[in-house]
Amino acid sequence: MNAFLNSLRARGTPDFAAFQTTLGHVLPLLDTLPATEQDPEWHAEGDVGTHTGLVLAEAYALADQEQLSGDTRQTLVLAAALHDIGKALTTCRAPDATGQERVISPRHADRGRSYLAYRLPELGLPDAVLHSVLALVGHHHDLVRALQVGTLAAYRRLARQVDLPLLYLLEVADTRGRVTADQVARLEDLDYFQLQAQDYGVWGSNPYADWQGEIGATLSGFSSDFVDLTLQGGILDHEAGLIQVPQEAVSRSYAARAGFPHLVVTCGPSGSGKSSWIAEQLPEYSVVSLDAIRDELTGKRADQSLNGQVLQAAKERLRVVLRRNGKVVWDATNTRRDFRRVPLGLGLDYGALTTLIVFQPAVSTVFGRNPARQYTVPASVLAQQIEKAEFPYLPEAHRTLWLDEFHRETGRAGWSQARGFR
Structure with missing residues (x-):
């Protein structure tokens, strides 16, 4: 081959x-x-x-x-x-x-x-x-x-x-x-x-190079996270027809200078290394885990009988951290777009800097890891997750980082935070 x-x-x-x-x-x-x-x-x-x-x-x-x-x-x-x-x-x-x-x-x-x-x-x-x-x-x-x-x-x-x-x-x-x-x-x-x-001026070139230059120069004394929030939020607003020039992005982010929450959302099939990566890379983040909440409410992580209550509990826990401008990660498979939209939408509503972490192992790796996991998943469930997956697009969040099966970073060029969020 x-x-x-x-x-x-x-x-x-x-x-x-x-x-x-x-x-x-x-x-x-x-x-x-x-x-x-x-x-x-x-x-x-x-x-x-x-x-x-x-x-x-x-x-x-x-x-x-x-x-x-x-x-x-x-x-x-x-x-x-x-x-x-x-x-x-x-x-x-x-x-x-x-x-x-x-x-x-x-x-x-x-x-x-x-x-x-x-x-x-x-x-x-x-x-x-x-x-x-x-x-x-x-x-x-x-x-x-x-x-x-x-x-x-x-x-x-x-x-x-x-x-x-x-x-x-x-x-x-x-x-x-x-x-x-x-x-x-x-x-x-x-x-x-x-x-x-x-x-x-977008043929074969960075379509937002002028925005990056102007916003970076204007906010040169601020943290890279705040610059990202201003730039990427401005890009999303521009593409939604809300603003036209980068100066408007700077103005719209003024309130965030006093502080803003950070939200990380994971995306990947079971066994792709999401929870272990969170524990290693984001130890200071609060974790909202749908599996953990299922375990609390039903006694079994895989029990799907109370999914509505699980989701409501997860959303409220997320809101609590967002309200206090904290750092929080929503730990779930989120392979479907409508599932990701729930936490990401809340993050945007609360003015958070949203980051989507996409775990992209090969199919053989997902099935190969499963038998040795602490919490195994039926092969039929894994197959359904992969078959029904809706792979993310960049505009779903402010920042996107792809991780392959060895957790090698393949985030978009220019994102300095690809080396960590702290």
């Missing part, structure tokens, strides 16, 4: 069948793509497997044209091979507005990204490649959405989550790799997106 993956860094051009043969044991959905149908109006070339093969060929041509190599070429090729893997999970038939039955794949980009999140680590890819592939797969429809919205904030939001030049190349390959009547118009839209991103 290493030889196959290394070939993608240079001049290798394996076809889709080679991806199935080499990576199918890690990504079994690859074998289902040739049997996954597509709507003939938008994909007259046929099934998803056929489409993926065409996209791969176009990606190789674009990689040669742009003289890509190393991590960049490997990232583009893997994204091309995997961009529609979520269609195997989401494709169905449903009537459109006129009553005509159509083939649709709702949210397949997001589902594909989440499917890959705990499986791609099995391949031993460099961290930068792993997270870039996930970003390209998860955002490969967002380019058109940003174009439709058209605002600077929409372009910035996308640019801080994914490499726009690579996303553009993937979308060109995706569009050329399909048979549809509007192919020329789609390619023209992509070119317009590139021009607009360049005009906005």
